[in-house]
Amino acid sequence: MRTEPDLSNLDNYAEVNGITICYRTLGSQDNPPLLLIMGLGAQLISWPKDLLERFSDEGFFVITFDNRDCGLSSKTEGEPEDSGGLLVQAATGEKVTQKYSLSNMALDSVALLNHLGFDAAHIVGASMGGMIAQTIAIEHPSSVLSLTSIMSATGNPEEFTPTEEALNALLAAPENSKDQIIEANVVASKTLAGPHWDEDYARDLARRNYDRSFHPKGIGFQIGAIAMSGDRTERLAPLRIPSLVVHGTVDPLLPLHNGISTAEAIPEAELLIFEEMGHDLPEKHWTQLIEGIKSLSNKK
Numbered sequence: 001m002r003t004e005p006d007l008s009n010l011d012n013y014a015e016v017n018g019i020t021i022c023y024r025t026l027g028s029q030d031n032p033p034l035l036l037i038m039g040l041g042a043q044l045i046s047w048p049k050d051l052l053e054r055f056s057d058e059g060f061f062v063i064t065f066d067n068r069d070c071g072l073s074s075k076t077e078g079e080p081e082d083s084g085g086l087l088v089q090a091a092t093g094e095k096v097t098q099k100y101s102l103s104n105m106a107l108d109s110v111a112l113l114n115h116l117g118f119d120a121a122h123i124v125g126a127s128m129g130g131m132i133a134q135t136i137a138i139e140h141p142s143s144v145l146s147l148t149s150i151m152s153a154t155g156n157p158e159e160f161t162p163t164e165e166a167l168n169a170l171l172a173a174p175e176n177s178k179d180q181i182i183e184a185n186v187v188a189s190k191t192l193a194g195p196h197w198d199e200d201y202a203r204d205l206a207r208r209n210y211d212r213s214f215h216p217k218g219i220g221f222q223i224g225a226i227a228m229s230g231d232r233t234e235r236l237a238p239l240r241i242p243s244l245v246v247h248g249t250v251d252p253l254l255p256l257h258n259g260i261s262t263a264e265a266i267p268e269a270e271l272l273i274f275e276e277m278g279h280d281l282p283e284k285h286w287t288q289l290i291e292g293i294k295s296l297s298n299k300k
Helices: 049-057 083-091 102-115 128-139 164-171 178-192 199-212 217-229 256-265 283-297
Strands: 012-016 019-026 033-037 061-065 121-126 144-150 243-248 270-274
Touching: 012 102, 019 049, 019 102, 033 049, 033 102, 033 128, 049 061, 049 283, 061 102, 083 164, 083 217, 102 128, 102 217, 121 128, 121 283, 128 144, 128 217, 144 283, 164 178, 178 199, 243 256, 243 283, 256 270, 270 283
Parallel strands: 033 061, 033 121, 121 144, 144 243, 243 270
Antiparallel strands: 012 019, 019 061
């Protein structure tokens, strides 16, 4: 059974951009920084320990953190709006106003880098994290040595075409008991993943996530940030940053055309398509991902 140890002793905290960010680092600070940004409601522990160690072994100083409204970082006061309603508003082009946007979350990331003494880093984002990474590249290009966008999208509402099952998994209301919540998260993980899904690992991660921080309201606020931020397609066109777009062929939440469109929107971006990868990052693809990011980091 694949499980991971408790590494809570590695948690650090930074007061940046008016909030508290929980973060961890791995490797030598003399190495080029690699900032990894997780997706919707996903804590920093969602990055597998073995993957982080492999990045470190490749010569990166690895930085992971909890986005605001997730994990052990600051939580927004009040109640979020209905997530389904926000997505409908965004899809129809209606203006959405929320507590914060992806621009605020991008600034959180840049401020954390500055707190750690870096002016720029190799930026890697998964899902919503990819949207944040793109926003950093657009709004803070001098902070980006390279950009990697994994299983993400440009924000074009016409391309948000999830399966009904995937959308239900994204918007499902939380259950009542710890066991029910963990089981619901396992089911959601399976719904979003490709055929290489690891049930034991998914269950262990769901348990660790619950024990570390259970904050379902945060997902609503983060969906609000996505809905408020709109389509980045035209804003990506001026980028002159080494970029890699990674996507799976069987992603039910953000189908493959989202990755293709992202790569087309970013000048000279490389597109890396993983067969049989859903909205997840199975171990079988790690080597190719690491090689892609390493190659990208060597570009000028």
